[in-house]
Every structure is written in C-alpha cells, then in structure tokens.
Amino acid sequence: MSESIRNINFEDEFDFQSSRSSGPGGQHANKTETRVTLRFDVSASAHLSDAQKARIFEKLGNAINSEGELLISSQESRSQHQNKEICIARFYDMIAKALKKPKKRKRTKPTRASRKRRLDEKRQHSEKKARRQKPDF
Template sequence: MDEEFVLTELDYKAVRSSGPGGQHANKTATKVELSFDVENSQALSDQEKKRIFNKLSGRINKEGILKMNSEDSRSQHTNKDIVTQNFLFEIKEVLKKPKRRKKTKPTRASKIKRLKAKKKKSEIKANRKDPLK
C-alpha cells in the first residue's frame, strides 16, 4: 500500500456537527466525513482490497465506499487530521498479516508435573473411601 497515493484518493466533506456548542455549532460545519472508494482504488492491490472488505465490511456500503467521520474537536482542520489518522491506522491494522502459530509440544517436565498432580489427586480421593468396605 502506497500511503501517499491513498491519501490523494480520499474525499472529505464538512457537515454540521451534532450535540452542544451553542451558536457556533449552529452556523459552522466542523464535523468531517471521510469517504474512500475501496473498489476503485489504484493504490491498493486486489488482495489488499479483499482483505479490507473482509475486515471492515461493517463500515463499507454497497457501493464499496468506506466511510469514517470525526466530530471530536470544534475545529474542522483538527477533525480532518483526526479522521485521516484514524483511517490510516485502521487500514494499516487490517493489512497486517497475522503471525503463524508455531505448534509446540509439552515439555518433559510439564508431563511429569501433570502426572504427579493426577496421582496426588487420585490418592486424595482414594483416602476418602471407607476402609472397612
């Protein structure tokens, strides 16, 4: 993934933010919505696109567009920076390949320890029995 090329494919839209803020919130568009067309992106390979669709399917609409937004700050520029950072973080996390699990066997000491614990437990249970029967 070419990060700089991906950033050129992003579309931003400023809209009015919800919640408190008085007159400022009623007249300024501080919430920033980011949209990224995953399907038609030239910055991503087919394999990367497939991985993004699998992992972020809840955020991608039917047209194949990934949507994210930020309204944390009262500044439009700050919200744009925040949503861009969140987007890059999400994409990088999705594209990370998980480490393969290495199969391991129990050590000799752990086998002996387990067998000793089993033996001790069985002796405790055997000692509960009535000796006359």
C-alpha cells in the same frame, strides 16, 4: 508493509462530507459544519490489489457500508480542517493495521515438567473421583 502504505497517496480517492457536530457548543455549533466524514471506495481503489481489498473487507467490515465504502468520521475538534486531518491519519492507521500480516505461530513441545504436572493433576483428579464411589465389600 505499513510503511509502504503510508507512502501511497490515496487522497485523490477520498471523498469528504461535512455535517453539524453533535453535543454542546451554542450558537457556533448550531450553524457550522465541523464534523468531517471521509468516504473511501475500497472496491474501486486503483492503489490496492485484489488481495489487499479482500483483507480490508475482512478486517474492517464493520466500518464499510453496503456500497463498499470505508467510512471514517471525526468531530473531536471545532475546526473542520483539523477534523479532516484526524480522518486522514485514522484512515492510514486503519489500513496499515488491516494489511499487517499476522506472525506465524512457532510450534513448541511441552516441557518435561509441564507433562509431569499434567499427569499428576490427572492422577489426583482420578483419585478424588474414585474416593467418591462406594467401597466393594
């Protein structure tokens, strides 16, 4: 599933915004907009099915704003272009993780030894409680 997501070109649906990066940097940081925010409208995407959209809303709800846009921002690099590439890579990783199906749990029986241990612990616990009671005379 994740490989097929990486093959889809979502980039025609991306909307990029740049802004000033926080933190130190002197004159350069005060006048250049190197932070990049990627906006992706999940509900309006033509590349995703309704089931995939629902799963993305469920898994990535914290990164989606009230308008239904997935927001990813990066200010790691001093280059706007590199931050844009980082955002795109994060987007594909997040979508692939959100759409990955969880493994089915295989039910197993407890082993004979584990059943014996559980019953022994129950017996010891019961005896401990019984020793706390007053004796019957």
